[in-house]
Amino acid sequence: MTKLPTPTLKLDIDKDALAHNWRALDRMSGEARAGAAVKADCYGLGVEHCVPTLRDAGCRDFFVAHWSEVAPVIEHVPAKQVAVLHGPLNAAEVAYARETGVVPVIDSLRQAKLWAEGGGGPCHLMVDSGINRLGISPHEISDPLVQALDVQALMSHLACADEDSAMNARQLETFRDAIQRIEHREASLANSAGIALGSAYHFDLTRPGLSLYGGMPRPELESEIRQVAYPRAAIIQTRQLSAGETVGYNATFTAPTQMRVGVLSLGYADGILRAWGGASFEAGEKALPILGKVSMDMIVIDLSDAPDLAEGDWVELPYHLPNAAQQTSVSQYELLTVLGNRYQR
Ligand SMILES: *Cc1c(COP(=O)(O)O)cnc(C)c1O
Numbered sequence: 452m453t454k455l456p457t458p459t460l461k462l463d464i465d466k467d468a469l470a471h472n473w474r475a476l477d478r479m480s481g482e483a484r485a486g487a488a489v490k491a492d493c494y495g496l497g498v499e500h501c502v503p504t505l506r507d508a509g510c511r512d513f514f515v516a517h518w519s520e521v522a523p524v525i526e527h528v529p530a531k532q533v534a535v536l537h538g539p540l541n542a543a544e545v546a547y548a549r550e551t552g553v554v555p556v557i558d559s560l561r562q563a564k565l566w567a568e569g570g571g572g573p574c575h576l577m578v579d580s581g582i583n584r585l586g587i588s589p590h591e592i593s594d595p596l597v598q599a600l601d602v603q604a605l606m607s608h609l610a611c612a613d614e615d616s617a618m619n620a621r622q623l624e625t626f627r628d629a630i631q632r633i634e635h636r637e638a639s640l641a642n643s644a645g646i647a648l649g650s651a652y653h654f655d656l657t658r659p660g661l662s663l664y665g666g667m668p669r670p671e672l673e674s675e676i677r678q679v680a681y682p683r684a685a686i687i688q689t690r691q692l693s694a695g696e697t698v699g700y701n702a703t704f705t706a707p708t709q710m711r712v713g714v715l716s717l718g719y720a721d722g723i724l725r726a727w728g729g730a731s732f733e734a735g736e737k738a739l740p741i742l743g744k745v746s747m748d749m750i751v752i753d754l755s756d757a758p759d760l761a762e763g764d765w766v767e768l769p770y771h772l773p774n775a776a777q778q779t780s781v782s783q784y785e786l787l788t789v790l791g792n793r794y795q796r
Pocket of ligand 1: 536
């Protein structure tokens with residue numbers, strides 16, 4: 452078989468940092484154990500690269516959003532350790548859950564009914580405590596369909612855990628009240644930011660996602676969490692500009708003097724959105740400003756301060772998530788999940 456050409460862009464995943472982050476979040480979860488949100492292909496970083504590392508670090512509770520996300524995850528961990536947050540929408544999904552042993556999160560009376568009609572079994576139950584996305588309303592807990600469920604984890608989800616909002620305490624109260632009203636084996640409320648809100652929010656199981664992958668949604672996490680994802684691109688061409696020449700679509704950059712530039716083979720199709728305009732790539736200590744508009748597959752950088760860089764050399768986009776989010780006004784979550792699949796991971 453012909454060997455595939457090596458890509459000129461890569462997303463280096465620091466697996467030690469990923470394992471460190473899970474352990475840090477597990478420790479910060481106190482008496483509770485930390486699970487892992489691995490939806491959206493581990494927030495864009497790749498299930499096959501992240502799930503084995505999380506498993507080997509000690510994680511045994513994995514959350515995906517869609518049924519279509521189950522198969523790659525259960526290649527690495529037992530199906531009964533995987534839960535589907537969106538729950539079953541039809542009999543086929545119920546049957547799939549029962550065949551595989553993956554645990555559905557029941558989010559509505561309709562889903563409770565579907566699950567029971569399909570034969571039922573252990574499930575998680577999501578109670579909405581104020582975010583108004585998925586989950587039964589607190590007043591529905593007494594419904595016989597709900598009371599008949601075999602609830603493994605009673606769950607709810609915080610809307611504002613990344614802020615010092617009065618809503619956090621209100622949701623905690625609502626969840627505590629729900630806990631009294633239905634049998635369950637474990638309770639789970641906190642996402643990454645919720646872990647940093649303190650022990651009252653931990654219960655039995657926490658569900659970090661973002662912070663596993665290097666996100667720091669609250670300042671308390673900044674000393675604990677390490678960067679995991681490092682986008683790097685090779686210079687595929689260098690060129691000399693004369694003063695007055697322009698770069699890229701709409702000619703938004705004009706060379707003030709003669710200068711040397713480099714062309715990188717990545718762009719907004721790889722999640723490096725136009726919001727990065729004005730930022731810089733780096734090579735060692737050298738900053739290499741982005742010139743003109745980001746294209747779909749290309750970015751042009753200024754090589755004035757790095758005369759030694761040549762075609763084939765690699766440069767890095769600083770991807771410390773809180774800083775990158777501030778720089779681009781794109782959220783830390785979006786910065787991870789937009790990265791796309793052309794990178795060699
Ligand atoms: C995505 C998600 C999480 C993880 O949230 P982060 O903010 O990424 O830590 C936890 N629970 C539910 C229900 C989710 O949808």
